Amino acid sequence: MEESELFRKKREKIESLRASGVELYPNDVKVTHRMDEMQKNYGHLDHDALAGVEEHFSVAGRIMAIRDFGKGAFIVLQDRKGKLQAFIRKDRVGEKGFSLFKSLDVGDIAFVAGRIFKTKTGELTIEAATLRLLAKAMRFLPEKWHGLTDVEARYRQRHLDLVMNPRVREVFQTRSRIIQLIRQFMQERDFLEVETPMMQPIAGGALARPFKTHHNALDMDLYLRIAPELYLKRLIVGGLERVYEINRNFRNEGISTLHNPEFTMMEFYMAYATYEDLMVLTEELLTFIVRTLFGSLKVTYQGTELDFTPPWPRMTVRDALTRIGNIDPGILGDRGGLHKVAGGMGLLFEEHQPLGKILMGIFDEKVEGRIIQPTFITHYPIEVSPLSRRNVEDPSLADRFELFIYGREIANAFSELNDPADQRQRFIKQLQEREAGDEEAHEMDEDYIQALEYAMPPAAGEGIGVDRLVMLLTDSPSIRDVILFPQMRKKEEDKEKTEER
């Protein structure tokens, strides 16, 4: 690619700097303080109080601004947690230090050591006794005032987004905190964190299209997992009783503000528990996270207040369809009526499709988006729940719930099906649907059935969509805002490069 004049000049400037003996990328300084702790510990002191602080401070960070006055200047340094202004005076850093300063640019990484003081305008400032260049930037940062706003550039060059937008750094710090709180909560309840295969010979545990790959040495097709479920339940068979995993799932489907092909799921299984126990546990987990983060159970998401105060409403799929979706209860068991209603919404179902599937299609259309406050929806049709335990009173229903918040599915849980004979029948049903053209239907997994034949204790399990949870708790409108490197199409020039190879 043709280099613009701007970059050419910059490169020449830096080469002459290198030729003059300035080390461009040294790594021999010790940083003693962080910007945010300095602001916190000394920001409130006045000029005279700071004059009594004898301590020397060593800080480093990216130069975000330079305000030059000839024989003195202010530079703004940014580290991972904050910013601090440094004052460079010719009569303090000396001739050599000052000429180094004159070569510095916005975007460079610099080191400053010295004492602190307050300026006339009341800003905490470190006065440089020592100034070092730590890493020279070859490229220009985006504009200081507007920053980087182009969403495509923000996702493709997340490093720049992170440099320029403090809010983005906060989102990912909060994401890390949320995951840490999940681990703390699960550990306190004696759950064991485990890792199960990401590459599986059969992509099971959910109804979705997988990514396919191939192992050369074994000459064997493998799938990136769509869920860890069947492996985690093998661990329940093995007697671990309480396990969880926080890891990526991969689904070969569309991309939207709610879907990324790889996304993070917290999935856990608990022996001797039912889906009803998990509703309580879910309330406890989320309220623990929300309360720790906000000190309150009320969170504003995109201008809407979400109230996490338990207990959260519980409603069956059937009731939700009639009360929230305004579907005539008389047609819920009537195939003809359901087809008509679904058709009216532009949903086309073939004749052989099970009733439960049509029901859930209507649910997705008419109900899901309208559930704003945290709500458990229970009693799912058995046909769309091939791994769930059957309800004792009504065998057409599963002992299952999903948690919805702000119109989105956040969690999915059920009492586990541990009867191997029933599990085999369910897989056979799924196979029939697959043969009828449903690519998302579950595959037969003999190995898993064999594991169940050794007896799995009664158990319940749940998956929580971590990205979507982080969206809610960071007020992020798109899943791409909470995934550091969301999936993007290749740019044209990259495609050409690939073809050249």
Place this chain on the structure above:
RNA sequence: GGGCCGUUAGCUCAGUUCGGUAGAGCAGCGGACUUUUAAUCCGUUGGUCAGGAGUUCAAAUCUCCUACGGCCCA
């Protein structure tokens, strides 16, 4: 998959209505300035107008195709 909108300097954006020599701010470069806060002041460089084709005496602007992105719908 469909609809709408967008892509102009390193960044943020005008310019497209109604075709007539490509603009601003920041950044950069040169200069002044030792307590500034988007520092200020003087001067100044920088463009494959996403890519391609077409219409036209003339296209950033009109038409078509392609790529990428955003929002909405499926």
